Amino acid sequence: MPKLRMSTLPMKTLHNTSVETCARSCVQESSFDCQSFDVNNKLQSCRLHNHSSADDRMSVIVSKNTDHYRTYFERLFNHLPNHILTFDHKRQIFNVSVEQCSRRCVLEVTFRCQGFDYEVKLGNCWLTDLSPSNSHGLIPQVNTDYYERQSTGPLEYFLNFGFGNLQQIEGEQIYHKRVIGVSLVACAHLCLAESSFKCTSFDYIYDDKSCYMSMYIAANVYGLVTSRADDKNVVHYEFKDSYLRRFYPSPYSAVLGHNDKIVVGVTPSACARKCLEETDFICRSFDYQVHEGTCLLSTKTGSDVGGLILQGTSQVHHFEMKPHLDCGGHLETESGDFASPNWPRNYEHNLNCSWVITVPKFKIIRISFTHLILSTESTESCNQTSDRLLIVDEDRKNCLGNNIREFVSQSNNITVILFTNEFGDAPGFHLQYKTDWACGGHYSTPYGEMASPGWPSEYPPSQNCTWDIKAPPGVRIFLTFVKVDLEEHIKRPCHSSYDVIEISEDVANTSTFLCGRYNHFTYNSSRSRLYIKFSSDNRVEKSGFHAYYTFVYDDKSKLHLTPFKENLTSTESYDLFNITSLLEFQETIEPENENYSNNENLESGTNIHYIDYRLQPTAGTPIDRSNLTLQTERFPMFKIENELRFVIAILATCFSLVLTVLFGVIFITCRHYRRSHLKGHQGPVYLFNDDDSSLYEKDNTMNGETEKRRDTDIENQASLADVSFINPTYDGSSRQLLLPSCTSIPSAVNS
The missing domain is CATH 2.60.120.290 (Spermadhesin, CUB domain)
Structure with a gap:
């Protein structure tokens, strides 16, 4: 309450505090029951009170530099009018307000208070440790409201609409999945995890613990059925998306008569979004009529009009915008x-x-x-x-x-x-x-991206954008268009099209034009400067274009040499792309013509300035010229290139010799190991099954003596009763097979 303060003396005064600190002190106060506080904005002082402006015995008075605040524990509960949870309560409190009842539930220490039933006319408060998930459901009760403690599990994503279920529509399948024997929390979790359809609501029947999931909400089927057919205790829940979670819901309530704009035929989520995006006035709340799908935006809330108007069982729901709390x-x-x-x-x-x-x-x-x-x-x-x-x-x-x-x-x-x-x-x-x-810009880094404004959506009309790409001298630019989608022009040349892309390297040079549609287009510049211009008319708009570029270095880049700009500022960063050198070079005198021959100047030997890049932590950090060491040396570039080639050839030859010797040693070792192992084996090597092995023996004219030794080996092998598992290297007769490998052969194993 701006420019107001309590008329009574405070219980405690704090100095040099902010509003947030004062509010935290009031909540954490233990010596008395802090219910409100005043903040003097000029002196930055905080006065804590054990009463609030909601008390009939207390009053507030005008104060120029002071604002009055009171606690709002009621916001910690979901309000459901004309419903009660149970007749078995833990504690009763007489003649209190809803805010006082909410405070007692939050501050209760003898049991965990999960909510309360509140008798509106009598002001009686009934605290309970039960919730809909661990009780027998909700019970319709006139003039009594149920306040449910806000959940932190799957149920926090759903709004409880109380007793009722979705209406059945002839010819439509309202429920898409049914699960029996699950809890209310499990039903909410199943709806969130459903992937075969988009689950937006569910009806939960407490009698048989059944969960009916649906992709429809109450507004899609003209409301809920609230008659107690078949005496089933059923409660309806609807999913709250990111827009609805920005509001405090109050089902079956309204601020009728204070609506500033009406929108027809929208969902509750769309209504919440319209309230958030309203520009004609500051929308603070909205009422939503389920049957017609009507959205009523308002600048008022329940506290502004003296309280909400309860609608009984009429399906009109009120949503009040939550305040923004973050300061940064x-x-x-x-x-x-x-x-x-x-x-x-x-x-x-x-x-x-x-x-x-x-x-x-x-x-x-x-x-x-x-x-x-x-x-x-x-x-x-x-x-x-x-x-x-x-x-x-x-x-x-x-x-x-x-x-x-x-x-x-x-x-x-x-x-x-x-x-x-x-x-x-x-x-x-x-x-x-x-x-x-961006609609245009200047680029000097070795890699960059650009696209038409709005990409991949439609570009705006009447655009005139220019991108200027400048590479170091002697470096070319490779441009790639991933996709081009402009207004089609059939009977006119591309350069005179309504929407067109122009690629040019100089104002006087011939340009390349793009119009219509391309899935892929590349352009390789011959200079170190490139201009890309995009223009559109004021009629038809398409998705536009998306492109990227990279710098292409000449032969000098093989030595990892990159020209360094003379006029580089202390805060400018020079990003490297596919360059591993720690040195950047700059020629003493840059020729005026960008198409000069680098090799001719370098081969003759020239004075080269170079900067030791090892003084910088990374290549992407800003370059501070005061921290760089600038030196001048004579670099005969052709000698460096020949020496590097000679060293690389020697290293390649040595590496080939080492690999040849290593493979020879491995081959000889494996051959020796295999022969020694086969010499100790008393039977033939079988690489096939029984049928194939007989053909193998016949084709190789194996004598009967070999067959006899084979039968003897089988008789001497362990029986199946002595083995524990079957090794895949043995056949059905437990005959050992030797694999042609230099790895060790497993010994007889239990199968």
Whole structure:
């Protein structure tokens, strides 16, 4: 409550504290029951109270620099009107509010309180240690509400709609899978893990512990059936996606009469998304009518209108947006959203919040503000005395004024900073960001990527983008288009097409044009400079193009030599691509013509400046010229090349000789081992089964004496009763087979 404070004296006062620290102190206070606190934004003091503004006996008074806060334990429970859980309660508390009952349940120490039933008219609170998963289900009860402690297991992804089941539609299979004999938690887990269809809801019958899973929600089948047919105790649960989990649900409740926009024929998830993305007003809640699929957006919540209106069994549900709590963070996803602390309510005083957004390299960040409303103490929105929002992008600070809708970065890393003072406050900001491809840019690294804005979705109309790729002198550029999908032009040349890509190496040179569709296209430049231009008209848009490039080094690159820029700044990094040398070279005098012959200048021997790269931790770190050692030496390059070739030839010859000797030793050893082993063997070597071995003996005119020795060997072998497993190197008659290998032959094993 802004600019208000409790009229009574506090129980404790803290100094030099923030709102977050004051709230934590109130929750952790053990000497008394802290129910609210006041924060003086100018003095940064905190006053803890054992009463709150919700008490009828207490009052709040106006205070210029002080805001009043109270605890909200009720938010820790899911509210289900006109239902009770059980008649077997652990404790009863008379004449208390819902907030007080919630506090008693959270702070209960004699048992684990899982929820409570609350009699609305009498103000009676009934605490219980049961939950729907370990009881007999919910019971319809007029004028009594059930408050369920928020779960941390599979059930936290589902919203409990109480008693009822999906309506059956003629000709449609409503339930797609049924499982009997499982718990409620197991049913929720099965629905989350289902892969044969998208499970979005389930009905659970407590009588026989059966789980009915479905891809439909109540809005798809015109609501739930709440009649007690067959006296089955059934409860309906629906999945909450990422949008619905941003809201506090209150089934069978509404803020009727305070709706600012109506949308018909949408799901609850779509309604939640529309509330989050609303730009005409600050949407704080919405009501959803199940039967018609109607979404009613509102700037009001239950506390703004004196409480929600209960709808009995009418299937109208209320959803209130959860406040944003983070004051800064590091976001690395390619899309997301965040807002000022306490959004959609007014932000706090004395804030200094920083959000860092990092997306993949070669991409940019596109920010869309649904709202940006800051408090200003002067006519200038970015005055040092006013609340202000800054975006730091490549060392450039951009101060954003109120009502700005869009910001596009120049790099893949930005920082969003919010400063607030101790005076006024305002709603703040809510933004959504996503990655995109830049419309043009300058590239000088050995590798890079580029694409039309919006890729792989459609590019915007009326685009005129230019990418400038500059390689070191003597280095060419290899460009690859992974895919090109532009507006088709059949009866006109490509260079005059509506949407076209132009590739050129110089303004005066002949250009290469691309239009229509290509699955793959490559371009190899003859110079060290390349321009890529993309233009589109204002009518038909396609997905555009995606391309990447690499530097192609000439013969000098074989020696791992790369020209070094003379005017390199202290903060500029020079990334290496497929280069293993620790030295970078720079010629003393660079010729004006980029097509000069490197070999002619190098063969004659020239003064070469080189930089010892070992002074740097890695090749990708920024180069600080003050830490580099610049030396000048005479390098006869042709002598170095001949010496390297001679050394490589000698090493290759030595390596071949070593391999030849090694293979010879292995071959002789294996041959000797095999002969010695066969000499001690008393029978022939059988490599086949019984039929094949007889043919083998016949073809080799084996005498009867050999057959006799073979029969004798079989009689002397161990019987099957003495063996434990069958070795695959033995046949059915337990005859040992010798494999033609230099590995040792296993001895007789038990089969």
